[in-house]
Amino acid sequence: KKRNPGQPEFVQAVQEVAEDIYDFIEDKEHYHSEQILRRIAEPDRIISFRVCWEDDNGNVRVQRGYRVQNNNAIGPYKGGIRFHPSVTESVLKFLAFEQTFKNALTGLPMGGGKGGANFNPKGKSDREVMRFCQSFMTELYRHVGADVDVPAGDIGVGGREIGYMFGQYKRITNQFTGVLTGKGLEYGGSLIRPEATGYGAVYFLLNMLKTRGEDLVGKTAVISGSGNVATHAAEKIVQSGGKVLTLSDSQGFIHDPDGITQEKIDWVKAHKTKRRGRIQDYVSEYKGATFTAGKTPWGVPCDVALPCATQNELLGDDARLLVKNGCKAVSEGANMPTDLEGVHVFKDARILYAPGKAANAGGVAVSGLEMSQNSERRSWKEAELQQLLLDIMEGIHTSCLTYGGVAGEPGYTDYVRGANIAGFKKVADAMLAYGVV
Ligand code: NDP
Numbered sequence: 001k002k003r004n005p006g007q008p009e010f011v012q013a014v015q016e017v018a019e020d021i022y023d024f025i026e027d028k029e030h031y032h033s034e035q036i037l038r039r040i041a042e043p044d045r046i047i048s049f050r051v052c053w054e055d056d057n058g059n060v061r062v063q064r065g066y067r068v069q070n071n072n073a074i075g076p077y078k079g080g081i082r083f084h085p086s087v088t089e090s091v092l093k094f095l096a097f098e099q100t101f102k103n104a105l106t107g108l109p110m111g112g113g114k115g116g117a118n119f120n121p122k123g124k125s126d127r128e129v130m131r132f133c134q135s136f137m138t139e140l141y142r143h144v145g146a147d148v149d150v151p152a153g154d155i156g157v158g159g160r161e162i163g164y165m166f167g168q169y170k171r172i173t174n175q176f177t178g179v180l181t182g183k184g185l186e187y188g189g190s191l192i193r194p195e196a197t198g199y200g201a202v203y204f205l206l207n208m209l210k211t212r213g214e215d216l217v218g219k220t221a222v223i224s225g226s227g228n229v230a231t232h233a234a235e236k237i238v239q240s241g242g243k244v245l246t247l248s249d250s251q252g253f254i255h256d257p258d259g260i261t262q263e264k265i266d267w268v269k270a271h272k273t274k275r276r277g278r279i280q281d282y283v284s285e286y287k288g289a290t291f292t293a294g295k296t297p298w299g300v301p302c303d304v305a306l307p308c309a310t311q312n313e314l315l316g317d318d319a320r321l322l323v324k325n326g327c328k329a330v331s332e333g334a335n336m337p338t339d340l341e342g343v344h345v346f347k348d349a350r351i352l353y354a355p356g357k358a359a360n361a362g363g364v365a366v367s368g369l370e371m372s373q374n375s376e377r378r379s380w381k382e383a384e385l386q387q388l389l390l391d392i393m394e395g396i397h398t399s400c401l402t403y404g405g406v407a408g409e410p411g412y413t414d415y416v417r418g419a420n421i422a423g424f425k426k427v428a429d430a431m432l433a434y435g436v437v
Helices: 008-027 029-033 036-040 089-105 126-143 159-173 193-210 228-239 262-274 279-285 316-324 340-349 361-376 382-403 415-434
Strands: 045-054 060-071 077-083 112-117 149-152 220-224 243-249 252-255 290-293 304-307 329-331 352-354
Touching: 008 029, 008 036, 008 089, 008 340, 008 415, 029 036, 029 415, 036 415, 045 089, 045 126, 060 077, 060 089, 060 126, 060 149, 077 089, 077 159, 077 361, 089 112, 089 361, 089 415, 112 126, 112 149, 126 159, 149 361, 193 228, 193 304, 193 329, 193 352, 193 361, 193 382, 220 228, 228 243, 228 262, 228 304, 243 262, 243 279, 252 279, 262 279, 279 290, 316 340, 340 352, 352 415, 361 382, 382 415
Parallel strands: 077 112, 077 149, 220 243, 220 304, 304 329, 329 352
Antiparallel strands: 045 060, 060 112, 243 252, 252 290
């Protein structure tokens, strides 16, 4: 806290990891004496810059852009770009720190980074978003590159924004390289990248349920968010035989007791991306559903829960309510959606609980596969990519089992601890090999 004043999200993320690996580091004297965790928790560099652009009315607007390059011990920096008014250096530092462990868990050669700006794309015209993205990349381009740092999408950054940024990078550098992932299929994107995070979170959930001899058939799911991750998680729950009861956005949640079917999910996707609408409009479209303003959906009884919106959206009391209502498993599509108190509630209740750095790693994994395809100048087939995603999620689950065992409790896995130690170990061993750098 003293080293990072005014950065609560970053301190929270480091504290969570430190809690888990403390014993492990104490056991392993060389990690401790070489200050490996402290080194990972001090970003390699933070680039912070002005982004100046002109709105449709001719007004000059000024925003702050960032790229946090946290650690490149095992590969080029990699992680998304977020455009949201809540973006601060603390939020991006926490995301870049978490990303370092997540990327290590995928087994692919990717370091950790994250970037963004306090720009709010909501209510902006396409051309305003384009001018902002171009201005953002006009500074960022000198700090990124296919073998240096490969950004991707995140909250507020989807296919449209990636297209504008990639176009600007290509224009400035006169190079067509895999500098961003999440690109359109016409210009180097990978099949299943949009689906990968949400699908991956459900694959992870299925792997966890399997350890207790269960699956998703007939189970009810409560999901927050209605963006890329939430809608694809909902889709895979439905495909796996489950029933999705809720979705949400920053204004509230909808509850559809009849279940949010594939057709309804398609409507939400179009409404949120093409029409840039609000989730509350769902209740005018589908009778029987209700909208609750200003609340998260955790009070709706369910078998499984998938927080897929943003950080700290599921607090201690929400976690207690979920457990009380019989929730058996939680798989985090978002990054750090559960606060530390909530994490402890899930752990104490011994429910199946997968932290974002394990459960939502499918997105960055397929981004890694997009990088490989770009390097090869080829596009792999969908079936091949689907299988790789399944295999990678299973591999991450196995790593969590390997390191997440709890003494005296055969059959119980602390997935948070497992993910933290497995991710840490890979990065730490690479750092040890490099000496004091
Ligand atoms: P989107 O922008 O597509 O969707 C974000 C969703 O979360 C929207 O429904 C949005 O509501 C809601 N939301 C955003 N901020 C808040 C807030 N402060 N309070 C309540 N709701 C909020 O983003 P993604 O689906 O891509 O990302 C969601 C989460 O998943 C993030 O934590 C992200 O870091 C994580 N993630 C994403 C990956 C990806 O591949 N896209 C990969 C791994 C993790 P509204 O429309 O009202 O803003």
